[in-house]
Amino acid sequence: MADKIAFDTDRGEGGETHQHVPAKGPHEGMDHLTTNQGIRVSDNQNSLRSGARGPTLLEDFVLREKIFHFDHERIPERIVHARGSAAHGYFESYESLSEITKADLFQRKGEKTPVFVRFSTVAGGAGSVDTPRDVRGFAVKFYTKEGNWDLVGNNIPIFFIQDAIKFPDLVHAVKMEADRAYPQAGSAHDTFWDWASLMPETTHMLMWAMSDRAIPRSLRMMQGFGIHTFRLVNEAGQSSFVKFHWRPKLGTQSTLWDEALKLQAADNDYHRRDLYEAIAAGNFPEWELGLQVFDEKFAESLPYDVLDPTKIIPEEILPLKMVGRLVLDRNPDNFFAETEQVAYCPANIVPGVDFTNDPLLQGRLFSYLDTQKSRLGTANFHQLPINAPKCPVMNFQRDGQMQMNVPTGRANYEPNSLSAHGEPGGPRECPVTGFRTFEKPAGTAEQGDKLRVRAELFADHYSQARLFWTSQTSSEQSHIASAFVFELSKVGLEQVPPRMVGNLLNVDQQLAERVAAGLGIALPNKNAPARAPIDLDPSPALSIQKNMKETLEGRKIGILIAEGTDAKVLASLIKDVTGAGATPFVVAPKIGKTGLSNGKGMKADGQLLGSPSQLFDAVAVILSAEGCRQLLQDGAALQWIMDAFGHLKAITHTAEALPLLQKAGVEPDDGVTSPGNDFLKAAAKRFFDREPKLRMLA
Numbered sequence: 001m002a003d004k005i006a007f008d009t010d011r012g013e014g015g016e017t018h019q020h021v022p023a024k025g026p027h028e029g030m031d032h033l034t035t036n037q038g039i040r041v042s043d044n045q046n047s048l049r050s051g052a053r054g055p056t057l058l059e060d061f062v063l064r065e066k067i068f069h070f071d072h073e074r075i076p077e078r079i080v081h082a083r084g085s086a087a088h089g090y091f092e093s094y095e096s097l098s099e100i101t102k103a104d105l106f107q108r109k110g111e112k113t114p115v116f117v118r119f120s121t122v123a124g125g126a127g128s129v130d131t132p133r134d135v136r137g138f139a140v141k142f143y144t145k146e147g148n149w150d151l152v153g154n155n156i157p158i159f160f161i162q163d164a165i166k167f168p169d170l171v172h173a174v175k176m177e178a179d180r181a182y183p184q185a186g187s188a189h190d191t192f193w194d195w196a197s198l199m200p201e202t203t204h205m206l207m208w209a210m211s212d213r214a215i216p217r218s219l220r221m222m223q224g225f226g227i228h229t230f231r232l233v234n235e236a237g238q239s240s241f242v243k244f245h246w247r248p249k250l251g252t253q254s255t256l257w258d259e260a261l262k263l264q265a266a267d268n269d270y271h272r273r274d275l276y277e278a279i280a281a282g283n284f285p286e287w288e289l290g291l292q293v294f295d296e297k298f299a300e301s302l303p304y305d306v307l308d309p310t311k312i313i314p315e316e317i318l319p320l321k322m323v324g325r326l327v328l329d330r331n332p333d334n335f336f337a338e339t340e341q342v343a344y345c346p347a348n349i350v351p352g353v354d355f356t357n358d359p360l361l362q363g364r365l366f367s368y369l370d371t372q373k374s375r376l377g378t379a380n381f382h383q384l385p386i387n388a389p390k391c392p393v394m395n396f397q398r399d400g401q402m403q404m405n406v407p408t409g410r411a412n413y414e415p416n417s418l419s420a421h422g423e424p425g426g427p428r429e430c431p432v433t434g435f436r437t438f439e440k441p442a443g444t445a446e447q448g449d450k451l452r453v454r455a456e457l458f459a460d461h462y463s464q465a466r467l468f469w470t471s472q473t474s475s476e477q478s479h480i481a482s483a484f485v486f487e488l489s490k491v492g493l494e495q496v497p498p499r500m501v502g503n504l505l506n507v508d509q510q511l512a513e514r515v516a517a518g519l520g521i522a523l524p525n526k527n528a529p530a531r532a533p534i535d536l537d538p539s540p541a542l543s544i545q546k547n548m549k550e551t552l553e554g555r556k557i558g559i560l561i562a563e564g565t566d567a568k569v570l571a572s573l574i575k576d577v578t579g580a581g582a583t584p585f586v587v588a589p590k591i592g593k594t595g596l597s598n599g600k601g602m603k604a605d606g607q608l609l610g611s612p613s614q615l616f617d618a619v620a621v622i623l624s625a626e627g628c629r630q631l632l633q634d635g636a637a638l639q640w641i642m643d644a645f646g647h648l649k650a651i652t653h654t655a656e657a658l659p660l661l662q663k664a665g666v667e668p669d670d671g672v673t674s675p676g677n678d679f680l681k682a683a684a685k686r687f688f689d690r691e692p693k694l695r696m697l698a
């Protein structure tokens with residue numbers, strides 16, 4: 001049959017052949033390839049056909065099973081937060097919190113609870129870019145000894161809406177438009193701003209979303225929040241209110257908008273790669289868990305409602321109590337099985353933690369369980385390894401698609417008296433250790449008639465938006481105003497920008513004027529607020545720039561070299577940078593060997609065009625006179641330096657590199673240094689003072 005094409009049949013491992021090769025017998029030391037039914041496969045390269053040039057046979061169960069399985073590899077992506085990156089780790093308690101909660105994970109100092117944490121963008125599809133302007137999801141699954149607790153939060157401490165009934169509208173408005181299916185992963189389009197400008201309760205969140213919080217430098221450098229007010233309940237049944245905060249050890253840091261835009265081209269997977277590489281290198285990202293604990297009396301003393309998820313309690317008024325740390329120390333083994341199939345649900349809660357009547361939270365308690373069924377296809381999604389609790393699960397729920405367990409015995413109902421007759425009767429409820437919902441004393445303000453209403457203070461939509469604005473540095477304020485201008489400039493519906501600016505007039509006159517001027521529209525009239533805003537004291541804790549952690553830890557330094565680069569200067573720079581906890585990354589016009597001054601060759605980590613300076617926190621230009629002359633002809637080199645300067649990064653350079661810096665428009669300032677200690681200090685900062693000279697901001 002095949003003697004016409006009987007060439008070499010030695011295909012090595014996984015190699016290709018052009019003809020069927022009779023099995024030579026088991027490969028020593030290798031696992032056998034099998035079908036999903038366990039049948040050994042003799043040939044994984046050629047389907048079964050009738051003759052070398054004949055038709056493929058329906059009989060080929062190996063082919064059909066392989067293609068069938070492949071055809072069904074994708075599952076529906078999440079309707080929101082589809083793009084995510086995750087890691088395993090643990091949460092370690094600093095001390096016993098038994099006075100405020102009976103939750104087992106908080107009872108003992110040093111207690112470690114395994115976690116799986118998934119970060120995400122909200123609006124884009126699963127294959128979208130990592131760095132759009134967007135809120136980031138921060139979902140933590142604690143596998144506690146008492147069952148799974150999911151704290152499904154974001155990197156912003158508030159939300160767009162006050163009631164879950166509005167969520168489908170928010171999501172429809174922000175995701176790609178219904179008829180044209182664009183834009184992907186961004187809010188800068190008509191339908192989002194049409195909806196948002198008609199929904200004043202979004203204003204506070206919009207301030208955050210237009211701030212640098214929505215363009216984080218790294219998933220490892222963002223804060224996280226539980227957002228809603230939850231309850232903690234102790235053994236005696238006493239309850240306190242609580243808000244959850246995650247604080248990154250590496251400090252909170254963001255990119256600039258121009259940088260975020262360029263990162264989308266430089267690396268679609270910028271955040272995913274950054275998280276994966278840091279963990280793979282043993283630089284485990286870490287956060288502290290901070291609690292704001294308070295009682296009803298304190299809640300009632302506030303001029304806003306703690307059940308309103310569009311409000312924060314400033315730290316200056318109620319400081320955080322740090323109660324433990326979260327460490328991510330293991331990358332997933334398989335993206336689909338873990339990151340994609342993980343199913344978070346805010347209703348997953350353990351004894352000692354409880355819900356409040358926050359109307360957004362209440363709606364979420366329904367939505368997530370429901371979505372997991374349509375996403376994962378079966379009510380048994382909890383049996384998937386990533387979702388399965390790491391404590392016993394015992395009940396009488398049975399059957400359903402993809403049932404993985406094989407329950408034994410006759411008892412599949414309760415109560416039963418089988419145990420009294422020598423047969424196992426199965427598990428029983430326990431009023432002592434079982435989860436008991438906190439019972440509010442009767443007759444309080446939280447109870448009432450059945451009404452479609454919201455509590456009175458929810459109507460204040462602007463006071464905290466103003467508080468956020470007044471808490472920012474002037475650089476951050478100009479970023480916020482410019483982001484409003486950028487987004488609204490993309491809106492074609494003429495009625496929308498004036499309406500939005502009319503809302504902003506309730507936040508701050510100057511902000512509204514700057515946005516109107518940036519758009520080139522007349523200042524509209526103020527939209528009447530549902531409730532007049534009040535002035536609240538600024539909260540410096542809300543500013544990223546005021547709280548920047550000056551450190552090189554976890555950062556990446558780009559080092560541009562070319563032919564003749566001084567080997568000594570380069571070696572000592574790499575040593576210094578590494579010693580400071582950063583990762584050096586050598587960039588050269590050619591990825592292969594670049595000849596250094598000592599005659600030796602150096603292999604670059606990245607090629608110049610493929611490694612633009614957006615990828616780095618600070619840069620070094622270590623060139624010889626000859627190398628500089630060559631790079632003066634290279635647009636990519638000029639852009640590399642222009643962008644580093646424009647993104648307010650520290651730049652260090654050899655004297656010989658000066659002509660290139662000058663051509664790129666670099667002007668001397670504190671951020672432009674010669675190699676050495678000055679650079680290490682500068683590289684831990686951004687030079688925001690530089691910005692007004694470089695770009696027009698609103």
Ligand code: HDD
Nearest residue numbers: 078080081118137138139153154159164167227367368371
């Ligand atoms: Fe949600 C996913 C966070 C309001 C309905 N949400 C989802 C994820 C995060 C959040 C981080 C991704 C989890 C993961 O990584 O798999 N969502 C929030 C926060 C909210 C919020 C912080 C407000 C404080 N969400 C919210 C409301 C509803 C939903 C009001 C519906 C009424 N969210 C969903 C969902 C998702 C989801 C449709 C999509 C995929 C999933 O649940 O598992 O059910």
